[in-house]
Amino acid sequence: MVLPVVALLILAAPKGQSAGHPDAMPAFDNLSHQAEQARDAKQFDEALSLYKKALTLKPEWQAGWWNAGSIAYDLDNYSECASDFSRLAALKPDLAPTWTYKGLCEYRLRDYAAALKSLTEVQRLKFQEEQDLSRAAMLHLALVLTKLGYPEKAIVVLFDLSSIEPKTPEIIVAAGIAGLRKTWIPPEVPESEQDKVYGLGNAMATVMQRDSTGAMGKFEAVARDYPNEPEIHYRFGAFLMEEDPERGIQEFKRTLDLDPGNIPALVALARTYLKREEPQAALPYATKAVNLGPEDFNAHVALGQVLLATGDTAGAVRELELGVRLGPESPAAHYSLATAYTKIGHKESAAREREEFERLRKLDDSNQP
Secondary structure, X not given: OOOOHHHXXXXXXXXXXXXXXXXXHHHHHHHHHHHHHHHHOOOHHHHHHHHHHHHHHOOOOHHHHHHHHHHHHHOOOHHHHHHHHHHHHHHOOOOHHHHHHHHHHHHHOOOHHHHHXXXXXXXXXXXOOOHHHHHHHHHHHHHHHHHOOOHHHHHHHHXXXXXXXXXXXXXXXXXXXHHOOOOOOHHHOOHHHHHHHHHHHHHHHHHHOOOHHHHXXXXXXXXHHOOOOHHHHHHHHHHHXXXXXXXXXXXXXXXXXHOOOOHHHHHHHHHHHHXXXXXXXXXXXXXXXXXXXXOOHHHHHHHHHHHXXXXXXXXXXXXXXXXXXXXXXXXXXXXXXXXXXXXXOOHHHHHHHHHHHHHHHHHHHHOOO
16 A cells, blocks of 8 residues: 555654664664565565564654554454554544544444544544545445444435545445445345345435436336335435425325334424424424434424424423434534524523534534535
8 A cells, every 4th residue: 555645744754763762773773674675575464564563662653553554454454454543543643544544444344333433533634635535434434324323424424425426336325225224334235125225326326416307217216116115205205305395295105104103204294394384284293203203303303393383382492402412413403492492581591502503503514525
């Protein structure tokens, strides 16, 4: 693996003696030189061994950890790779490529919780790295989010990726898995589900490419091929809300015909009717969503917004407080709660929620790549 020029400059070994005993410096110089010679000669196992010996003498050698981790990655030694990049991340935490390689190694080790933490750090650093690495980081962040049960967050990441990457089979498959709300990674997709995943993913990825006309045809085709798959009707309905809202409502209702407990469809219908200033029509959908998903913050926020529109301010405050407690990172939840507090005259509480709304909104903006 070739070290990027920028990373070479950032990770260049410092001049002067090691932090260890002065006598260790000649031994370190000799070992590091031998390691680089072995790496250049593509004797990677030997190079890795020599780098590790040099690093025992100079554990603060950032370029050494990078090269050792890169070699371990190329040798498919993901456990050692993750450990090496973890050491480098501790020394230089604001270098995005370090977190990317750490996350990719953890993904291959199936340590998805660790991979999520690492790749979220890359997101925090705004994917500031070479384009191939940033694309890999975004794709694998989406895959990990889906695997851990956060498909909607994964879809947001895939939208961001699609703004810089043409539609690829990898994006299509990732979108299809997230769209079906399955906790799979691509190799886990059953053979019987592969065409369905690809069909839905192709429609969703076409939306991500801002091709509404193409997406319409693909959604119609996949809905025709899989008429009894509720999540396909839900995704089609979500797309149609921008193109043909009446038809979108029918797709949401078709979702509920197939899966009466589909909380996202219930919430979507509640919000649709609320937007149309029909809160009484929205109320049964929002109420059912909360009853079926008492831990779903979106359901509580939707019901709170509907109750606020019907004049039940006390009920709205109760539901929105629950929504904020369950989804403290949601700007919309804080904004709605601020509105409810204002209605009942709790000025200080309203000001606090508005302040949190602004903080989260700015944070969301700053996290965009």
